[in-house]
Amino acid sequence: MLKPVSQPFPLGLEMLYLVGLGLGDAKDITVKGLEVVRRCSRAYLEAYTSVLTVGKEALEEFYGRKLILADREEVEQEADNILKDADISDIAFLVVGDPFGATTHSDLILRATKLGIPYRVIHNASIMNAVGCCGLQLYKFGETVSIVFWTDTWRPESFFDKVKKNRQNGMHTLCLLDIKVKEQSLENLIKGRKIYEPPRYMSVNQAAQQLLEIVQNQRMRGEEPAITEDTLCVGLARVGAENQKIAAGTLQQMCTVDLGEPLHSLIITGGSMHPLEMEMLSLFTIQENSSES
Amino acid sequence: MLKPVSQPFPLGLEMLYLVGLGLGDAKDITVKGLEVVRRCSRAYLEAYTSVLTVGKEALEEFYGRKLILADREEVEQEADNILKDADISDIAFLVVGDPFGATTHSDLILRATKLGIPYRVIHNASIMNAVGCCGLQLYKFGETVSIVFWTDTWRPESFFDKVKKNRQNGMHTLCLLDIKVKEQSLENLIKGRKIYEPPRYMSVNQAAQQLLEIVQNQRMRGEEPAITEDTLCVGLARVGAENQKIAAGTLQQMCTVDLGEPLHSLIITGGSMHPLEMEMLSLFTIQENSSES
Numbered sequence: 001m002l003k004p005v006s007q008p009f010p011l012g013l014e015m016l017y018l019v020g021l022g023l024g025d026a027k028d029i030t031v032k033g034l035e036v037v038r039r040c041s042r043a044y045l046e047a048y049t050s051v052l053t054v055g056k057e058a059l060e061e062f063y064g065r066k067l068i069l070a071d072r073e074e075v076e077q078e079a080d081n082i083l084k085d086a087d088i089s090d091i092a093f094l095v096v097g098d099p100f101g102a103t104t105h106s107d108l109i110l111r112a113t114k115l116g117i118p119y120r121v122i123h124n125a126s127i128m129n130a131v132g133c134c135g136l137q138l139y140k141f142g143e144t145v146s147i148v149f150w151t152d153t154w155r156p157e158s159f160f161d162k163v164k165k166n167r168q169n170g171m172h173t174l175c176l177l178d179i180k181v182k183e184q185s186l187e188n189l190i191k192g193r194k195i196y197e198p199p200r201y202m203s204v205n206q207a208a209q210q211l212l213e214i215v216q217n218q219r220m221r222g223e224e225p226a227i228t229e230d231t232l233c234v235g236l237a238r239v240g241a242e243n244q245k246i247a248a249g250t251l252q253q254m255c256t257v258d259l260g261e262p263l264h265s266l267i268i269t270g271g272s273m274h275p276l277e278m279e280m281l282s283l284f285t286i287q288e289n290s291s292e293s
Numbered sequence: 294m295l296k297p298v299s300q301p302f303p304l305g306l307e308m309l310y311l312v313g314l315g316l317g318d319a320k321d322i323t324v325k326g327l328e329v330v331r332r333c334s335r336a337y338l339e340a341y342t343s344v345l346t347v348g349k350e351a352l353e354e355f356y357g358r359k360l361i362l363a364d365r366e367e368v369e370q371e372a373d374n375i376l377k378d379a380d381i382s383d384i385a386f387l388v389v390g391d392p393f394g395a396t397t398h399s400d401l402i403l404r405a406t407k408l409g410i411p412y413r414v415i416h417n418a419s420i421m422n423a424v425g426c427c428g429l430q431l432y433k434f435g436e437t438v439s440i441v442f443w444t445d446t447w448r449p450e451s452f453f454d455k456v457k458k459n460r461q462n463g464m465h466t467l468c469l470l471d472i473k474v475k476e477q478s479l480e481n482l483i484k485g486r487k488i489y490e491p492p493r494y495m496s497v498n499q500a501a502q503q504l505l506e507i508v509q510n511q512r513m514r515g516e517e518p519a520i521t522e523d524t525l526c527v528g529l530a531r532v533g534a535e536n537q538k539i540a541a542g543t544l545q546q547m548c549t550v551d552l553g554e555p556l557h558s559l560i561i562t563g564g565s566m567h568p569l570e571m572e573m574l575s576l577f578t579i580q581e582n583s584s585e586s
Contacts, residue, residue, distance in 0.1 A: 022323060023416060030417070031327060032320040098418060100425025102432070106573050113576060121426050123316060123418035123533045124323070125391060128431050130416045132393025138421050139395070143464060144432035169458060171436060240416045280399050283406060
């Protein structure tokens, strides 16, 4: 008989809380999460891997407390500041979506554990499960990929192999689209000036255009691409928010469909589909303008 | 230029709300979800695909209202009762986890849409994303499988091919374990007596034992099984609840590890692992009794 597994830490101690904020706005936090945020001594807001439809101020107003913005640099290089006194008071680390969703915060947990600080996770919806709202079945998703902004000199295509493998296995592919916050221009970086560019969020249009370019590159190399202009895709914007939008159509249509403000995500369907999936997608089918076609 | 996609229904009308309750207890509902549940005219609780660690009464007390239990029969055959008057009042359909998580409720949405009833989804954590708490990266999960209770005459093995395919691609497999609620004994079924057996929830031990039996069957047939007694697995119980347990160990160890009350889930790892995944799993490694080994 194996010993019951004891979790690293008993509850009821002072600790680090990782709180998922869900998707949408301030009210998408769970009741349990809100109680933690209100009573803890410091609350950090992770602000570099995702965004809600409202800003820090709206969150502060609803939560009734100040939040400390934590950028990537701080979380990765100054984690000890975040964890300071977490053994004698409660510290909350707030994450859009779920703390173990698209981005895991394992680093912070491992660091806390090494310092003897207990932790607890308050889960919430993540884009990784909320994409199910388009009607595609979650269990039929294969490996998730990230599509990054191409530059003049860096145009990675390697993620495309994963899309191919997923489709060969009849699986859908969720594509998470790039977010650039607190980026410096090359000039400012070289000169060491802490001046940051405005945040950029990849749209479904941009992602689809990059995908089509890869398809064309593969054709030029004589390869048969795993997807074409006609592959059925789903564009999603602001999932979980009141003004969310979902559009089902071809990859070609994804290049021009207007989904509005960030955040966007894109799904490349797996080819074969369950009738119920098709019926759900039909609720979101793109209507072409009559002036076109 | 493509027309902006208009969603099926504008907001602010009377409608059907699908509300995710998250995992854990009454306080894992979101603030937005709680507001909907409190103000709607009828609130149904879907009670056949998952359970929280608390029952209907605890939910009713915290929500401050009565809930109507909806069993599978009712949702599948009498959906119109649930949707009655949803065009002139708000109706809430409460689902453990997320409405589009392990079980999708597309049927109910399509039915509502056909009746001209608007709907809205309030997302929450699902086992499909909360499993990330063990440290395995969500984007590296392949197709999700379900493991059902075997009977003397029905011992399906076909899901095992999906585990094999996932492992060939280096992907983890989440195994959702069977739940039997409101089942009739064969005798009661034949005699038409509406007497139901106590609910049954498959444990990690039972799932692991069935898996090992499949492995042995494959060996007897001269096939090389995709997993062995030594394959690294993760057992999870009551994910998101205060007393959640996670155990990382071999498939053999999963046969006897004591994880306590339902619900349980099992992950079969994909073989190759990121160092960060290994480090997180080490927090949950099963300790063998010294009297053993």
